[in-house]
Amino acid sequence: MKISIVGTGYVGLVSGACLAECGHEVECVDVDAAKVASINAAQSPIHEQGLPELLERNVGSRLRATTDLGNAVRHSTMTMIAVGTPAVAGRISLQFVERAASEIGAALKDKRDYHVVVVKSTVIPGTTDGAVRRAVEAASGKTAGLDFGLGMNPEFLTEGTAVADFMRPDRIVLGGVDPQTQDVLAEVYASFDAAAPRLRTNNSTAEMIKYASNSVLATLISFSNEIARLCTAVGGVDVTDVMRGVHASAYLTTQCEGREPVTAAIASFLEAGCGFGGSCLPKDVTALIAQGSDFGLEMPVLRSVLQVNESQPREILKLAKKHYPDLRGARVTVLGLAFKPDTDDTRESPAFPILRLFAGEGAQLTAYDPIARPVENETMRGVKLAASLPEAVDDADIVVVVTRWADFCKLPAMLRAGNREPLVIDGRRLLPAAAFARYEGIGRQER
Ligand code: NAD
Secondary structure (H helix, E strand, C coil): CEEEEECCCHHHHHHHHHHHHCCCEEEEECCCHHHHHHHHCCCCCCCCCCHHHHHHHHECCCEEEECCHHHHHHCCCEEEECCCCCEECCEECCHHHHHHHHHHHHHHCCCCCCEEEEECCCCCCCCHHHHHHHHHHHHHCCCECCCEEEEECCCCCCCCCHHHHHHCCCCEEEEECCHHHHHHHHHHCCCCCCCCCEEEECHHHHHHHHHHHHHHHHHHHHHHHHHHHHHHHHCCCCHHHHHHHHHCCCCCEECCCCCCCEECHHHHHHCCCCCCCCCCHHHHHHHHHHHHHHCCCCCHHHHHHHHHHHHCHHHHHHHHHHHCCCCCCCEEEEECCCCCCCCCCCCCCCHHHHHHHHHHCCCEEEEECCCCCCCCCCCCCCCEECCCHHHHHCCCCEEEECCCCHHHHHHHHHHHHCCCCCEEEECCCCCCHHHCCEEEECCECCC
């Protein structure tokens, strides 16, 4: 199928490259001419495992990029909207989605063939049948469900494993204003694993499935962090051991005779740490709370999820202050700026509130990430960016592990070799406590 995708960020570009790999003819559209040029040169503008190889194989044949949205829409059968939906002042901003929808509508005005418009961006329930439908209909003079198809196909990929997630989805949600839209959408995924359930539904349900999915993950993380705080307060109780016991429950682990028990992947969201970040969980929970308020609903569970998350970086500061009640002049190194490992995405990373808290105490700050390069902002002013892990930890008094990068597992050997004994605060419970002279971990307090 000829598919155009508007927005070539983490979702749009990965979707485009994967669909091209599956045999579709894909044209990716972006307003950012530099991204478009980079894609056409088969250079990935983002760090994502497997993506360079997909670009190498498909650019120039089944995959192209352009800034000309109208042309891309006119020469395709389906257009997916994958632009950003940032949270602005506690609400989802639809400005990019609405603009893309209107431009698509304008291109459809004189198009004779049946076309399907699909929203892939995460949008609040009611958006596709509301704002998107209005924008496309107003600009095209056509009617959804009659002259063109209108669908919603949420994306569940995770940065860091985006290509693998897209290629082997756990479910495919086919939202549509009518069965014809759903049929065309189903064709896009026809070659995907038949075992992945195809869920046909209406657009608003498809939108809610995505929000509910992200919200349950965020809830598990904040739940684990709340339990971790109590473990620390009680003393002699380690949250990692507690959660290992929780994982072993039959609800989360499948016992197969003669084989190792298999823990469900969701158990990884029960790992305590310094909080969730990224471009999805914080903004999606925020957006759902705002939608709840519009209907007079308090949404107390989700409010608490955010509240725990926003205060979690303070737990790191508390651990530091046990050893350094006065942090003025202390040399503090933050390891990891990406919000999770294997991505260069720093959006909403817990590293930033942690850096701000230590800056507020007068510490001297260094940061290091193997891949991510933060944009210049207020938080990064005055923070030294180290070029390597040894340089980052060289003369640190305190080392804080924020991102679960595999590279940071070298830390014990590196500190031993350099005869260094900084206080290591493990915000991800990544490293063995016994490997360090001075160690503190979230959710762990020795009696
Ligand atoms: P992103 O910020 O990485 O990319 C968005 C792209 O859209 C940018 O390149 C921008 O230049 C482009 N754009 C904006 N307006 C445009 C327009 N009118 N025409 C053409 N291009 C335009 O965003 P992302 O992380 O890929 O997220 C996109 C959507 O997918 C969001 O709604 C997000 O919540 C959702 N989502 C993201 C992830 C993820 O892991 N990043 C996972 C699932 C769903």
